[in-house]
Amino acid sequence: MEHHAEVLQGGRWYQHGPSWQDLAAVLLVLGMVILMGVGVRQMVAPLVVAHQPGLSLSPAALPLYTLRTVTRMLAALVASLIFTFTYATLAARNRRAEMILMPLLDVLQSVPILGYLSFTVVFFVSLFPGNVLGPELAAIFAIFTSQAWNMAFSFYQSLKTIPIGLDEASRSFRLSAWQRFWRLEVPFAMPGLIWNMMMSMSGGWFFVVAAEAISVGNLQIALPGVGSYVATAIQQRSLAAVGWAILAMTIAIVLYDQLLFRPMVAWADRFRPEDTAAQTVPRSWVLDLFRRSGFAARVAGPSWSHVAEGGPREADAATFRSSDPLVRASPRSGRALARCHSRGRCLRCVAARGIRPRLALVGRF
Template sequence: MIHLPDRFSRLQPRETLARTQVLERGWPFFLDLCIAAIGLACFYAVVRIAMFWAGRPEPEFIVSLSPRALPHYAFYSVVRIGLAYLLSLLFAISYGYIAAYNQRAEKVMIAILDILQSIPVLSFLPPVMLAMIALFPTRQLGVEMGAIVLIFTGSVWNMAFSFYSSLKSIPRELMEATNIYCFSRVQRLFQLELPYAAIGLIWNSIMSVAGAWFFLMACEMFHLGSRDFRLPGLGSYLQTAADAGNGVAICWGLAVMILIIVATDQLVWRPLIAWSDKFKFEQVESSKRITSPILHLLTQSTALASLSHRLVDPLTESLYTRLAKHRIAKLRQLTTSRPQSRLLSIVVRIVLVIVIAAAVLYAALQAVALLRPLPGAAYLHIFQGAIATFLRVNLALLLASAWTIPVGVAIGSSPRLARIAQPLAQIAASVPATALFPVLLLALVRIGGGMGIGSIALMLLGTQWYILFNVIAGAIAIPSDLKEVATLFRFSRIQRWKTVILPGIFPYLITGLVTASGGAWNASIIAEYFPIKGQILQTIGLGAIISEATGGGRFPVLLLATMVMALMVVTTNRLVWRPLFRLAETRYKLGA
């Protein structure tokens, strides 16, 4: 028997209930104080960033390897990645929306997206940095904006592909329901399209932020011709430590990075994943739900509940009502519109097309003029490098798919396993492989390998996560009623994979493979050309050519290599990925 102290034994049930009520009343107040403290901290961060960016640029910033400098560097890196992610999210939603609903522009926009996702970060580096520095020549803001845009170019494309493929796979009956109830485009976006795409978009956001950490070293410390750009941040800290061979500093930097990743997972991604679970397209609710203590605490906040009830809900209802009335009036106006107004819109479109075509033609002529001095040997060297990189990319995709598909399905099908495996996968995807590559390369040299095998290993480390996170999202999005039907009819494991799992994850898998392919081409700039302890280790490939041309300021070679890489990626997408996308949009689309 357990004997309680006298002060507990004397408590009456009424007194116990009173204390419980006091705690229930005090806990939301404590949450409100925490939310207010977070708001003040964000305001202070904005002030600090504004003061630093408004100052004069530091041409040769000296990166300190002292652990005391890590909190300061981590703060600036988190701000850069956060701003780059917000920019990526806005771009992905806007670009994916237009590409999904504008049939005339869809083919061109997807082709452009294929090209942009295959262009390495270092190929964007010269024009981006020169343009930003020209816009803000006397402020640190120019270099900072250049770094943010570079991080953006390395993390946005998989989000755009995810949102586009989600919009193309929305069930027809849901779209018809929005038309029957006269939803405006804004109301349909926020009440159907974003919720339907939430699962894939959140998991690709996790991958994008992980990719931002992966390319952080290249974005915070780089050479452009004779100029050396260094920004205070974790990326420059790890790059400086790797160049100096300082293993202790590398461990300190990776420890801080892992701490930030775990905190981000628990405070941001886990609540979002639990929140998005309610948007699954299913008729039978699953008994296994994803939970988040942070999300549960936020729902208990009286300040957030009051703000939503008194401000957000009335504003959204008023906005949706006005937009619906405006849409109905616009539809009536279109039925009675005159031919003159239609003719004017056609003329405007023709003029716009002519202006864009003229700009593209001018850029093409300038590119031809820049490539004219290159000898024939340069073309042959780039062609050989393209073949070598193409083979490495496809081998990396095969190796990645072999383990990410079964592991991703296992994680997405088990909330308990996802609670453990998701932070580990996120940490593994976020740690810059370039920080671990010296150890990996030395191990491969000892067993008889070299840069040929090492480059494939580094591509694998940087791109396998695109497939894994998309497969996890696809497994989570499989409706629970389909799983219960498979259980009811006692499907074997092979039957379950053939009829439920593979068809269910197929659209997400294709998105993951497309973005992983582009990521592998992008990672070739690091995988095939690696500086270590004062020497350059490289192998034949387009990535090595681009890295070498960027460091030497040879812009004609950089332009030609980038064009060849983009051409190969677009050709592969047209012959392989686009037919698979159409198959995912038709045969494996959910619907009644």
């Protein structure tokens, strides 16, 4: 049985049925999966450097080019996130490693992108000969160098500024290093890290031309994308094509901001310390859509209940005074009642009974 899955109306409990939110959530997820699948599929095609097809400056080709560029940037963002979690964590926890890794990070971020391309392109092309995956990895690595350093510094700074009270509470709970990382350090750093991810993603647009229009020695490779489209338009002095490219970039930025970053910002606000909480709570229509949909709850299971309906902060405002600790007011309508099927052990029900957890950040997120 789903957590808070039944609503009391007219003295009887009713199960939520499929709604338009469920249909919209399913279509949104399927659409994103299909688009990413199309973009990834284009990255493993055969490559013949001497007989590359010329890039088309037709506006009809821009949607596919934009999709491939955004796919590369998202892949670089995932790689940057993995690098951030490993590199910054090692530097923050090990004093000797910190003395080496942090100055090295300063040096790495000062190297221009063309400096990395000069030796990585040959390596990746030779790693996957005859396949476009080699140049694609070189382009992703070039974009990675424009994203990773900023995120690593942000995560490192967050780990070094964890309040002593939270650190002592995590020790009193006897959390392992793995549990401490995912239940304290990552949630505490999440608000700042997400904003730096947005900045890194935006900074990557400045390097897509150099990353996609690869030119090292006698090797000339133009990967289909917005960057190579702009490079071709500049070579042919087509201002109209440059205008179409700017329009495509604007639409792409708005889409991934609304579908990816805004939901992440709204979700991560729950981990912000109370003394630094924003006066205006960030909202996202995508996150609200999934919260109102039963599709995510069916897929994610009971863990989704801690994300749905806004988490502990909004649950406090919707607390219902009842003798039954398992029955509370629904945050959606304020009138209907919702029954907790985890026997009141979830964080929201604990808050409703007035029992404050000793460590707000330790728990599921």
